[in-house]
Amino acid sequence: MDDRTPVIVDCDLYTAFGPGVDACWNGLLDNRAVFSDCSRFHNEKFSTSLAALAPGADVNGTQEIPGFFLDYLAPTAKKMPRDAELFLASTVGEIEYIDNPERRCTCDMLLERALKVCEKDHGRIVSAACSSSNSAFVSLFRHVRSGRLDSAVVIGTDYVSEFLFSGFATLRALARTIARPYDRNRDGLLLGDAASIVNICSAKKAAELGLKPRAVLASGGMSCDAVHITAPMPHGEALSEAIVHALDQAGLKPDSIGAVIGHGTGTRYNDDMEIQAIRRVFGERPVPMLSVKGACGHTLAGAGLVEAVVGVKMLETGLIPPQTSLVTPEPEAAKYVSSEIRKLEIPRVLCMNSGFGGLNAVIILEAAS
Amino acid sequence: MNRVYPWHVIGGVTVDGLSFRTWRRGLVYSGEDTLDAKAKVSEPQDEFPHVYGLDNFRRGDTKVRTYILASILAHRDASVDAVRETAVIDFGRQGCHEQDIEYFNDYLEHGRHLGRGHLFVGTLPTTPQCEAAISLKLTGPGFYMDAFDRFPVLWDEVTNFFEMPWIRRVMVCRFESGKLTVLLAEPGDTLEIPDGSGPEDLLRRIFGEA
Numbered sequence: 336m337d338d339r340t341p342v343i344v345d346c347d348l349y350t351a352f353g354p355g356v357d358a359c360w361n362g363l364l365d366n367r368a369v370f371s372d373c374s375r376f377h378n379e380k381f382s383t384s385l386a387a388l389a390p391g392a393d394v395n396g397t398q399e400i401p402g403f404f405l406d407y408l409a410p411t412a413k414k415m416p417r418d419a420e421l422f423l424a425s426t427v428g429e430i431e432y433i434d435n436p437e438r439r440c441t442c443d444m445l446l447e448r449a450l451k452v453c454e455k456d457h458g459r460i461v462s463a464a465c466s467s468s469n470s471a472f473v474s475l476f477r478h479v480r481s482g483r484l485d486s487a488v489v490i491g492t493d494y495v496s497e498f499l500f501s502g503f504a505t506l507r508a509l510a511r512t513i514a515r516p517y518d519r520n521r522d523g524l525l526l527g528d529a530a531s532i533v534n535i536c537s538a539k540k541a542a543e544l545g546l547k548p549r550a551v552l553a554s555g556g557m558s559c560d561a562v563h564i565t566a567p568m569p570h571g572e573a574l575s576e577a578i579v580h581a582l583d584q585a586g587l588k589p590d591s592i593g594a595v596i597g598h599g600t601g602t603r604y605n606d607d608m609e610i611q612a613i614r615r616v617f618g619e620r621p622v623p624m625l626s627v628k629g630a631c632g633h634t635l636a637g638a639g640l641v642e643a644v645v646g647v648k649m650l651e652t653g654l655i656p657p658q659t660s661l662v663t664p665e666p667e668a669a670k671y672v673s674s675e676i677r678k679l680e681i682p683r684v685l686c687m688n689s690g691f692g693g694l695n696a697v698i699i700l701e702a703a704s
Numbered sequence: 705m706n707r708v709y710p711w712h713v714i715g716g717v718t719v720d721g722l723s724f725r726t727w728r729r730g731l732v733y734s735g736e737d738t739l740d741a742k743a744k745v746s747e748p749q750d751e752f753p754h755v756y757g758l759d760n761f762r763r764g765d766t767k768v769r770t771y772i773l774a775s776i777l778a779h780r781d782a783s784v785d786a787v788r789e790t791a792v793i794d795f796g797r798q799g800c801h802e803q804d805i806e807y808f809n810d811y812l813e814h815g816r817h818l819g820r821g822h823l824f825v826g827t828l829p830t831t832p833q834c835e836a837a838i839s840l841k842l843t844g845p846g847f848y849m850d851a852f853d854r855f856p857v858l859w860d861e862v863t864n865f866f867e868m869p870w871i872r873r874v875m876v877c878r879f880e881s882g883k884l885t886v887l888l889a890e891p892g893d894t895l896e897i898p899d900g901s902g903p904e905d906l907l908r909r910i911f912g913e914a
Contacts, residue, residue: 377816380815380816380817381817426828441799441801442799442850443797443799443850443852446850446852457851457854458851458852459849459850459851459852459854459857460848460849460850460851461847461848461849462828462829462830462847462848462849462850463830463846463847463848464828464830467847470845470847473845474847474861474864477864477867477868478860478864480867481863481864481867483860483863483864497816498808498827501811501816501817501819501824502807502819502821502824502827503824504819505811505818505819505820505821505824506821506824506825507821556868557844557845557846557868558843558844558845559792559834559837559842559843559844559845559846560843561788561837561838561840561841561842561843562838563838564763564825564831564834564835564838565821565825573843576843580868580870583869584868584869690830691825691828691830691831691834692828692830692831692833692834692835692837692846693834693837693838694830694834694845694846694847696845
C-alpha cells in the first residue's frame with residue numbers, strides 16, 4: 336500500500352434487512368430472502384407484487400424515502416472532511432412524479448439535498464444505469480491514484496417506486512415467483528430498496544485523519560457491450576474485458592481473486608452472460624460466486640454499493656455468504672455458486688455490475704492488512 | 705484560472721435542432737427531419753467511406769437520433785474512423801426530464817399497466833450515448849455525469865479515461881437547451897483550458913467560429 340492507495344475507511348447500509356451493515360450481513364449468512372407484498376401503489380395488474388422493502392422507510396409516504404435514506408447516511412458521511420467529493424450514484428429517474436408533479440424529486444435535487452445533509456461542498460452524479468455505483472468507484476479509483484482527489488463519499492440510493500416497478504414490468508423482467516440468481520429455474524428479478532455509503536480516501540489521507548482502512552479499492556475496469564440497448568452481449572465478451580482491465584491494472588492474475596460478487600439479477604440473459612464472462616476469465620477454476628439480489632432484490636443504481644459493503648464484510652470475516660434462494664443451480668453456474676457458507680481463501684473480492692446500454696463496471700477489493 | 709490537460713481535441717460538432725455544423729472542417733448538414741438528416745449524414749462518400757450500423761436508427765427518439773448523427777459527424781470532422789477503444793462521457797444538467805414525462809404519460813394512458821419498454825429505457829440519461837456507442841461500436845467505458853457545470857470535473861474525467869491504458873480516444877457529449885455538442889479527444893500534446901469553459905467554448909477557442 337502506498338500513499339495514493341484508495342482505501343475504504345467506513346461504510347453503512349440500509350436495505351430490506353433493516354438499518355445497518357450487520358442486519359444485511361447476518362441476513363445473507365442466514366440464507367434469508369426478504370421479499371414482501373408491495374402496497375406502495377396499485378400492483379394488481381403486474382405479474383408480481385413482491386419487492387424487498389426497507390422497514391420503516393416509507394412511514395411518511397414514498398416521496399419521503401430518498402430524504403429518509405439520506406438522513407440515515409448523513410452521520411457516516413459527516414465523518415469525512417467537508418471538502419471530500421460526494422459521488423451520488425444514480426439512474427437519474429424522476430424519483431416519484433406520476434401522481435404528484437409538484438413534488439418532483441429529480442436527481443440533481445437529491446444531490447443538493449445530499450450535499451446539505453452530509454455537509455459537503457461539492458458533489459457529482461455518476462449515472463450508468465445499474466452499473467452506476469461501480470462506475471463511480473472506478474472513476475474515483477483513478478482520481479485517487481492520480482492525486483486529483485484524496486477523499487470522497489460515495490452514496491447510492493434507490494427505492495421501489497411505481498415508476499421503476501412499472502418500467503421493469505413493461506420489459507417483462509420481473510420474476511413471477513421469486514428472484515433466484517444463477518438458478519436453473521430463475522424467471523426474472525425483483526426490485527429492492529437500498530441506501531448505502533462508502534467513505535474512501537487515499538492511504539495518506541486516512542492516516543492524517545486517523546481513520547483505519549477497512550479494505551483497499553485495488554482496481555477497476557469498465558466497458559460497453561455496444562450491441563443492444565437492453566440485452567447483454569450473449570457470451571459476455573465486454574464484461575470479461577472489463578474484468579481483465581481491472582486485473583491488469585492491479586497486476587493481478589485471475590487466480591488471485593478469492594470470490595466474485597456478481598450482478599446476478601435473476602434474469603435468464605444477465606446471469607447466462609455473467610457466467611460466460613466468468614468462465615472466459617477464470618477458465619475451469621471454480622471461483623466462488625454469489626449475488627445478493629436473491630436476498631434483498633435488485634437495488635439498481637445502489638446495487639454496486641451494497642455489493643461493495645458486502646465485499647468489505649467478506650474480507651473482514653473471511654466468509655462467503657450462501658447464494659440465497661438457490662435450489663437447482665444453472666448447470667454452467669454449479670461450480671461457482673453454493674447454498675452453503677464458504678471460506679474466503681484468498682483475500683480479494685471482485686464485484687461486477689452490468690446495466691442497460693451494455694455498460695459494465697468491475698471493481699476489485701482487497702483486505703487492508 | 706487555466707488548467708493544462710495531457711490530451712488534445714481532434715474535432716467536434718454542434719447540433720442545433722436539425723442543423724449540424726462541424727468545427728474543424730466547417731462541414732454543414734441539415735435535414736427536414738431526423739430521417740432526412742440521417743440519409744445525408746450517413747451516406748458514404750469517397751472521403752468518408754465508413755458505413756455505420758444504423759439499422760435500429762428508427763427505434764430512438766429525436767434526442768437519441770441526434771446523438772448518433774452527431775457522433776458520426778464528430779468523427780468525420782476529425783477525419784478519423786471510429787475505434788472500439790473509445791470512452792464516452794455525457795456531461796449535463798438536464799438528465800432526461802422530457803423522456804420521463806413521455807414515459808409517464810404513455811403509462812397513464814395505458815391504464816397504469818402497459819407502458820412501453822422502449823420509453824422506459826429512454827428515461828435513462830445514458831441511453832442516447834449508448835445508442836451512439838452501439839451505432840459506432842465504441843466499447844470503452846461510458847457514463848453520464850452532472851456536476852453542476854463544474855467543467856474542470858469533466859476535463860479531469862477525460863484525463864481519467866486516458867489513464868486507462870486501453871483507451872485510445874474519448875468522446876465528450878454535452879446537451880444543453882436543445883443544443884448538442886460532441887467533441888473527440890486523443891491523448892498526447894497538451895491543452896490549456898480556462899476553468900469556466902465547456903465543450904462548445906473549447907471548440908470555439910481551438911477552431912474559431914463554426
